[in-house]
Amino acid sequence: xxxxxxxxxxDPAINSYTVDTAKAFxxxxxxxIDAGVTKAVNITYGEPAAGGPDPLLxxxxxxxAPINLLTVPPGQEVTVGDFTVAVTRNPPxxxxxxxxxxxxxxTLGSLGSPWTLRGSRPxxxxxxxxxxxxxxxxxxxxxxxxAVVQDPGTALEQDHVTLGADDARGPAPEPTVLGTLPDGAxxxxxxxxxxxxxxxxxxxxxTDEPTLxxxxxxxxxxxxxxxxxxxxxxxxxxxxxxxxxxxxTISHRPQDIVLVLDRSGSMGNEDKxxxxxxxxxxxxxxxxxxxxxxxxxxxxxxxxxxxxxxxHALPFSDEVETVLPLTPLEDxxxxxxxxxxxxxxxxxxxxxxIVTALxxxxxxxxxxxxxxTMVVMTDGIQNSGHYYIGDALPDGAxxxxxxxxxxxxxxxxxxxxxxxxxxxGLGSTIDIDVLQKLTDTGFKHVVNPAELPGVxxxxxxxxxxVNRPVPSATAPGTIPTxxxxxxxxxxxxxxxxLSVISPPTAGxxxxxxxxxxxxxxxxxxxxxxxxxxxxxxxAGAPNKLPEGEVVWxxxxxxxxxxxxxxxxxxQVLLYEDLHLKADLSLDRQTYLTGDDMVLTVRIRHDxxxxxxxxxxxxxxxxxxxxxxxxxxxxxxxxxxVVNPSGKDVPPPAEQRIIDVMRHNGWSQWPRHRAPGLFAxxxxxxxxxxxxxxYTNTFRRVFKAGSYSWKVFVDGQDPDGNTFSRxxxxxxxxxxxxxxxxxxxxxxxxxxxxxxxxxxxIIITPQDVRHERLGPGHDDVVVFALKxxxxxxxxxxxxxxxxxxGTYQRVILYKSNQxxxxxxxxxxxxxxxxxxxR
Numbered sequence: 001x002x003x004x005x006x007x008x009x010x011d012p013a014i015n016s017y018t019v020d021t022a023k024a025f026x027x028x029x030x031x032x033i034d035a036g037v038t039k040a041v042n043i044t045y046g047e048p049a050a051g052g053p054d055p056l057l058x059x060x061x062x063x064x065a066p067i068n069l070l071t072v073p074p075g076q077e078v079t080v081g082d083f084t085v086a087v088t089r090n091p092p093x094x095x096x097x098x099x100x101x102x103x104x105x106x107t108l109g110s111l112g113s114p115w116t117l118r119g120s121r122p123x124x125x126x127x128x129x130x131x132x133x134x135x136x137x138x139x140x141x142x143x144x145x146x147a148v149v150q151d152p153g154t155a156l157e158q159d160h161v162t163l164g165a166d167d168a169r170g171p172a173p174e175p176t177v178l179g180t181l182p183d184g185a186x187x188x189x190x191x192x193x194x195x196x197x198x199x200x201x202x203x204x205x206x207t208d209e210p211t212l213x214x215x216x217x218x219x220x221x222x223x224x225x226x227x228x229x230x231x232x233x234x235x236x237x238x239x240x241x242x243x244x245x246x247x248x249t250i251s252h253r254p255q256d257i258v259l260v261l262d263r264s265g266s267m268g269n270e271d272k273x274x275x276x277x278x279x280x281x282x283x284x285x286x287x288x289x290x291x292x293x294x295x296x297x298x299x300x301x302x303x304x305x306x307x308x309x310x311x312h313a314l315p316f317s318d319e320v321e322t323v324l325p326l327t328p329l330e331d332x333x334x335x336x337x338x339x340x341x342x343x344x345x346x347x348x349x350x351x352x353x354i355v356t357a358l359x360x361x362x363x364x365x366x367x368x369x370x371x372x373t374m375v376v377m378t379d380g381i382q383n384s385g386h387y388y389i390g391d392a393l394p395d396g397a398x399x400x401x402x403x404x405x406x407x408x409x410x411x412x413x414x415x416x417x418x419x420x421x422x423x424x425g426l427g428s429t430i431d432i433d434v435l436q437k438l439t440d441t442g443f444k445h446v447v448n449p450a451e452l453p454g455v456x457x458x459x460x461x462x463x464x465x466v467n468r469p470v471p472s473a474t475a476p477g478t479i480p481t482x483x484x485x486x487x488x489x490x491x492x493x494x495x496x497x498l499s500v501i502s503p504p505t506a507g508x509x510x511x512x513x514x515x516x517x518x519x520x521x522x523x524x525x526x527x528x529x530x531x532x533x534x535x536x537x538x539a540g541a542p543n544k545l546p547e548g549e550v551v552w553x554x555x556x557x558x559x560x561x562x563x564x565x566x567x568x569x570x571q572v573l574l575y576e577d578l579h580l581k582a583d584l585s586l587d588r589q590t591y592l593t594g595d596d597m598v599l600t601v602r603i604r605h606d607x608x609x610x611x612x613x614x615x616x617x618x619x620x621x622x623x624x625x626x627x628x629x630x631x632x633x634x635x636x637x638x639x640x641v642v643n644p645s646g647k648d649v650p651p652p653a654e655q656r657i658i659d660v661m662r663h664n665g666w667s668q669w670p671r672h673r674a675p676g677l678f679a680x681x682x683x684x685x686x687x688x689x690x691x692x693x694y695t696n697t698f699r700r701v702f703k704a705g706s707y708s709w710k711v712f713v714d715g716q717d718p719d720g721n722t723f724s725r726x727x728x729x730x731x732x733x734x735x736x737x738x739x740x741x742x743x744x745x746x747x748x749x750x751x752x753x754x755x756x757x758x759x760x761i762i763i764t765p766q767d768v769r770h771e772r773l774g775p776g777h778d779d780v781v782v783f784a785l786k787x788x789x790x791x792x793x794x795x796x797x798x799x800x801x802x803x804x805g806t807y808q809r810v811i812l813y814k815s816n817q818x819x820x821x822x823x824x825x826x827x828x829x830x831x832x833x834x835x836x837r
Contacts, residue, residue, distance in 0.1 A: 001244045003166075004124070004144040005174035016130035017178070022143035024120035024239055025127055026186075028179075030112045032135040033083070033105040040132040041117065043069075043099045046125045047092040055121040059085065059101060062114040069101055082107040114139070120238065140179030142186055145231035146170040147241035152227060152248035156369055157219045158420065165190055165210040165243065168231040176233075186233040196225035196250070199581030199604040204691065206232075216250050218371075220294045220494075220577065223250040254297035255371045256326055256364060257287060258357040261341065262378035262426075263304040263319070265648035268344035270668070271450065272426045276377050278533040279452045281336050282499040282573060283375070285529055285536030286456065288333035289497040290466055290575065292538065299326035301360050305353030306345045306648075307384040311397040314386050316352045319345060326364045337531035347648045349385025350378055350434065351405045355412065361419070362411035372419035376438060377452075380430035381654045389434045392779055395651045424455060425706075428669040429650065429657045432706065432732050436590070445706040445730045447620070447668055455728065456573060466497070466577055470712060470724040471569035476551055479514055484564040486554040486572045491723040492547060492605075493576035495540030500556065500571055502535060507556040507565040509535045514551040540577075549721035580605045582713050584727040591707075592736030593625075593767045597698040599709060601685055601727065605717040609692025613715030615685040619698070622705030623672035626657070627735055627774020631764075631805025633660045634775065656775065656803060669705070685711070702769060704735045737828040738768040744833060749810065754794065756812040759835040763807045765825040772805045773826060781807040784822040788813030788835065811835045 004022035009015065019025045033039050045055055060066040061081050072078055072087040079085075083103050090098040103115075119127055124144070145168030155161050168188035170176040177186075191206045200217055210229075225248040233239035259280055267273040284300055291298050302324035307317040323341055324332065354376065361372055387405045388394050394402075408416060423443035425435045435443040444455050460466050471488045475481040490496055500509045509528050512519035522545065526537040539545065554574065556567040580603070587598040599617060603610040634656075650658065661669065677683050678696040685694035701707070713725040743764035752758035765773035765781060773781075778801055783790075791810035792799055802808060813819045819835040 019127040025143040028139040038104040044128040147231040147243040149246040154249040191230040264348035284336040288329040289538035300332040301326040307349040347384035351387025352385040466575040490576040492579040499536040582725040591733040600695040615694040620708040622703040623670040625703040634804040788819035
């Protein structure tokens with residue numbers, strides 16, 4: 001398709017500019033006109049169709065109101081500033097109209113007056129602007145932007161792709177801009193759009209560059225995504241252009257999923273293991289039902305890990321087990337019902353469990369285009385095994401014996417990089433640093449393990465492209481509510497999958513839909529898949545569900561009387577495949593105290609932004625800062641014995657957390673759940689730009705720890721169907737050390753045994769609100785010394801470690817030395833410390 005462009009005459013005797021294939025243009029020039037002199041500018045454009053509107057043709061002298069040239073009466077003049085303007089429109093000739101505009105200077109003389117000419121019409125046209133002589137000097141000329149989507153070709157589901165468009169300013173042979181534009185004016189922008197019948201995020205987004213990074217969704221069949229880009233110059237919509245459609249083909253691929261379960265002794269606390277087993281069975285059921293009939297090569301496997309020893313050389317412990325090899329979906333959903341996943345046992349070797357999962361995936365055949373998902377459930381306190389997580393050697397791990405997970409090679413490394421890793425941290429004493437290093441998409445912190453099944457809302461959205469409508473004990477609208485039932489509304493679902501956390505002894509689940517007058521089972525009636533902890537079923541594809549809004553009733557029927565037994569919304573996990581997609585994101589992966597935290601929920605129905613939704617947030621935040629509490633309690637702590645058997649003994653940092661909790665009488669770390677979360681005093685996210693992106697800012701990141709957001713969305717899709725969604729995300733905040741409030745103490749030590757002068761430097765890192773960094777961060781509090789030596793180095797000892805939130809060094813130096821200490825505390829550089837003052 002021909003694109004807009006501007007060319008200047010190459011004949012020095014002709015001062016003209018031609019705008020081709022453009023609806024609109026803007027041309028700015030300076031015109032030197034002496035007193036009483038008239039200069040002309042001629043504009044030629046295509047004859048309007050019969051009955052069609054005239055173009056807009058405006059001439060503006062800077063600082064004055066514009067003149068619509070086509071409304072100036074023949075034979076009359078319009079005064080503008082020190083000039084008059086007269087216009088003659090000639091009859092069409094060879095399909096073109098010529099407008100002659102004459103500018104006369106009425107004063108004693110005015111040179112170089114700045115003018116702007118604008119033209120626009122509904123459809124692209126060819127415009128020619130010609131000046132009567134060379135005294136008209138072009139400042140700039142700009143027309144509709146170039147709008148071309150580069151061919152995206154074929155990609156696989158969940159690939160990261162970069163969509164490209166041509167530069168709006170055009171290539172050198174066919175520019176859309178001549179001259180030098182004013183600063184900040186006519187900046188190019190690009191609005192991306194797709195019509196695939198599925199939600200792709202980000203899409204319907206405006207970018208400043210002609211590229212858009214997109215993470216493709218999971219798909220259940222090969223999808224054709226028609227793409228267009230609308231290019232803009234400026235923000236008023238005067239200069240705009242829409243591209244031809246190009247087609248992105250999204251193909252599905254075989255999916256291999258491995259669940260990696262921590263079976264260490266600490267998982268026996270807080271019912272973590274019991275709930276992890278329930279959640280694992282439920283997750284296998286949900287994934288198998290969600291992917292049924294999509295790809296017959298999809299498989300699920302399960303690895304459990306624990307270790308009877310501590311850190312050691314290869315091989316792995318026999319207690320790292322593949323309890324379910326990669327198994328086809330239908331076989332897996334049956335096998336999981338009676339599969340024995342074991343009991344909590346010994347120490348925590350997370351790295352070994354993950355490498356075993358990598359080997360399970362690598363041994364299943366060529367990597368090719370397979371899609372890997374790894375779900376890790378752990379309390380995150382690594383203390384044994386061969387492979388460790390993170391950059392620093394764990395406490396007690398022999399350096400020449402163990403390996404970092406990032407040191408794996410071959411297929412292990414390829415799969416580690418390619419797999420989508422979803423990490424769930426269970427309980428109060430998770431190792432945040434370890435869990436963060438396992439995934440670049442963040443982890444989910446579950447303080448109350450009983451809430452673990454609900455976390456799969458986000459996990460399934462992450463891996464299977466489904467959303468969870470919010471279940472309710474109340475029927476919507478005028479539908480009568482029955483006791484002991486749960487109601488869920490879906491919108492344009494092709495398939496729904498359902499898991500109910502209830503053993504079969506409580507009854508059998510049943511699913512019905514509202515047909516307008518009563519609840520009836522879908523056709524065919526879905527049969528539940530029953531395990532000892534939960535029941536699951538699915539409805540829909542390949543049988544089409546009713547279009548639009550559907551209200552479902554979930555019941556737990558007594559096996560004898562067929563009457564409903566008690567059932568709560570928290571027990572019901574129902575998901576629909578995606579036509580309507582809500583996506584929750586944060587502006588950063590991690591935060592520091594004092595930072596703003598910006599939440600955004602993007603809502604799309606297929607390719608259309610959803611407007612007018614009500615988006616409400618709840619926050620589970622730390623009520624006590626980890627470092628502050630550990631530092632404050634340190635003097636009075638008595639170290640407890642977590643495991644008298646000596647197995648699964650937590651590392652020192654986690655042991656201190658446990659001791660603080662016991663010292664304060666806390667069964668779990670105190671959490672804060674308060675209303676009025678955001679800067680505007682509400683709990684709501686808003687859509688200020690009317691583009692389906694709902695956002696707000698949280699400005700109370702005051703305590704270090706994990707921040708778990710739960711967001712509820714209610715609204716109507718573009719067809720008027722009501723919907724609800726529940727989304728979740730967890731992030732982490734650390735202490736932002738402030739150089740001004742951090743305490744620095746220097747103490748002279750008289751009569752030091754070394755015979756040298758000695759000064760103790762004591763640093764207490766804290767933020768602007770005096771929240772202490774706390775102990776256990778010796779790797780990020782770095783001392784540098786100029787002149788002199790450290791006492792511990794002189795004595796051939798490791799650097800001292802303190803549990804009261806201070807970081808200390810003793811400096812030894814001679815009388816003729818002048819030692820200066822520089823400290824970098826959690827990326828904050830403190831003022832140099834003179835150790836000799």
